[in-house]
Amino acid sequence: MYPRPLRPCRSRTAPQEQERLMTPRLRFCLTLLGTIVFGMTSGLSVHAQNYPSRPITFVVPFAPGGLTDVPARLVAALMQERIGQNIVVENKPGGSGVVGGTYAVRATPDGYTLLANSLADTQNLYYIPVPYSAVDDFAMIGLIVEGPPLVLIIDAKLPYKSLAELIFDAKVNPKKISFGTSGPATSPAISLTQLNSLAKTEIVGVPYRGSGEAARNVAGGAIQGTFAFYSQAKPLADDGKVRALAVASAERIAAWPSVPTMEELGYKNFDHRGFVGLAAPAKTPKPVIAFLNKHLNEVLQTEVFRQRMAALGMTAPTENTPEKFADFMRRRTARQAEFAKLSGYAPMSAPR
Known part of the structure; x- marks a missing residue:
């Protein structure tokens, strides 16, 4: 048998030798890096302790x-x-x-x-x-x-006394009824889309610059209804200018308990708070x-x-x-x- 070849020796430099061989520039860079890391972490700690200072x-x-x-x-x-x-x-x-x-x-x-x-x-x-x-x-x-939750309001001069009556007419007369919105990416518009989808209606959306303006146009008779925020709908209802048919939230409004929720009226997951x-x-x-x-x-x-x-x-x-x-x-x-x-x-x- 031939003798096994010898493995080349690996030189292991002692820690003291590694320290001696480290260049001054490398030693400086490592020290600086450690100082920066310590400063960042300790700086956050000090900042949190002194917060707020301005x-x-x-x-x-x-x-x-x-x-x-x-x-x-x-x-x-x-x-x-x-x-x-x-x-x-x-x-x-x-x-x-x-x-x-x-x-x-x-x-x-x-x-x-x-x-x-x-x-x-x-x-x-x-x-x-x-x-x-x-x-x-x-x-x-x-x-x-x-x-606040959205409230479905209509012009008080309209004959509908309930959401069911409104939906019945909207089905019999597609696109007859128009609701104000605040534009496509807003809660009133999204609420109207969900209502049309669930009720199988074609209520027309009319964009306004804001939900408050839409609510005022309902009160003035320019459009039939809208989904308005509580703080916009309640004063108009108290003045007899609009009628609230439903609230788009999981629970009735404590300050307006007579208005049923959309879910109570059969529209599941209709929560637009x-x-x-x-x-x-x-x-x-x-x-x-x-x-x-x-x-x-x-x-x-x-x-x-x-x-x-x-x-x-x-x-x-x-x-x-x-x-x-x-x-x-x-x-x-x-x-x-x-x-x-x-x-x-x-x-x-x-x-x-």
Whole structure:
């Protein structure tokens, strides 16, 4: 037998020898890298401990006085008293909320720029281009309010005393009845599409610049009906100008208990309540998110907040964590996909 060939020896340099052979430049680079990494992690910790050290901005992606602005502005006023730092509300309307959302998502994730998000964030990707994910590109802080629900109202001069009577006439006379909407990617339009699909009717949608304008045109007799928000519908009904036939929510409105829900009338899953929440850019430090959630929940439990919101048909949550709100956003986004299919829309942005 031939002797087995010897394996080449592998030189093992002792740790002391490796240290000696390391060039000064390499040693400097490794030291610098370690310092940077330590500085980044410790900097986040120090930042979270000192937060907030300057004013915070709430970005509201709609005009002042709207259904997103009012709850967010009240939260800002009550929260700043608790945290000892000013909170500035900055309205950035446009693009059904996309202008303000884009501004907020691009902000530094340090807790000083927050977004008042809403139902539009769960709807937009199915109708218009959106350069971000309303769920994955934000760190959820908490839900502020749910509501107000949409109310199906008609001109009080019309003979219909119930939704069944309205639907009967709409079936007998296709396209005779017209409902105002706020455009294709809005809750009134989506509600009308669902009603037409479930009832097998052809009620015609007439676009207006907003749901308030549509409601006023119902009261004036220009159109037969619309899905209006509670705060828009109730005053007109109290004045005898419109008649409320149903509410598009899971439960009756506490301040308007005589109006039945769409589900009670046989229209399943007909829930078109709005909501307002609070979110920060993704990668905002978790201690900052926890701090904001804690003080947000304190505000939501105050009597002044609950009374002001009840007058608008809105309710504050009782169990409100960042995780629950993130799950809420995912479920609402998935639900909007079902409504979009009824209208023949597919996502224009990839849902993530």
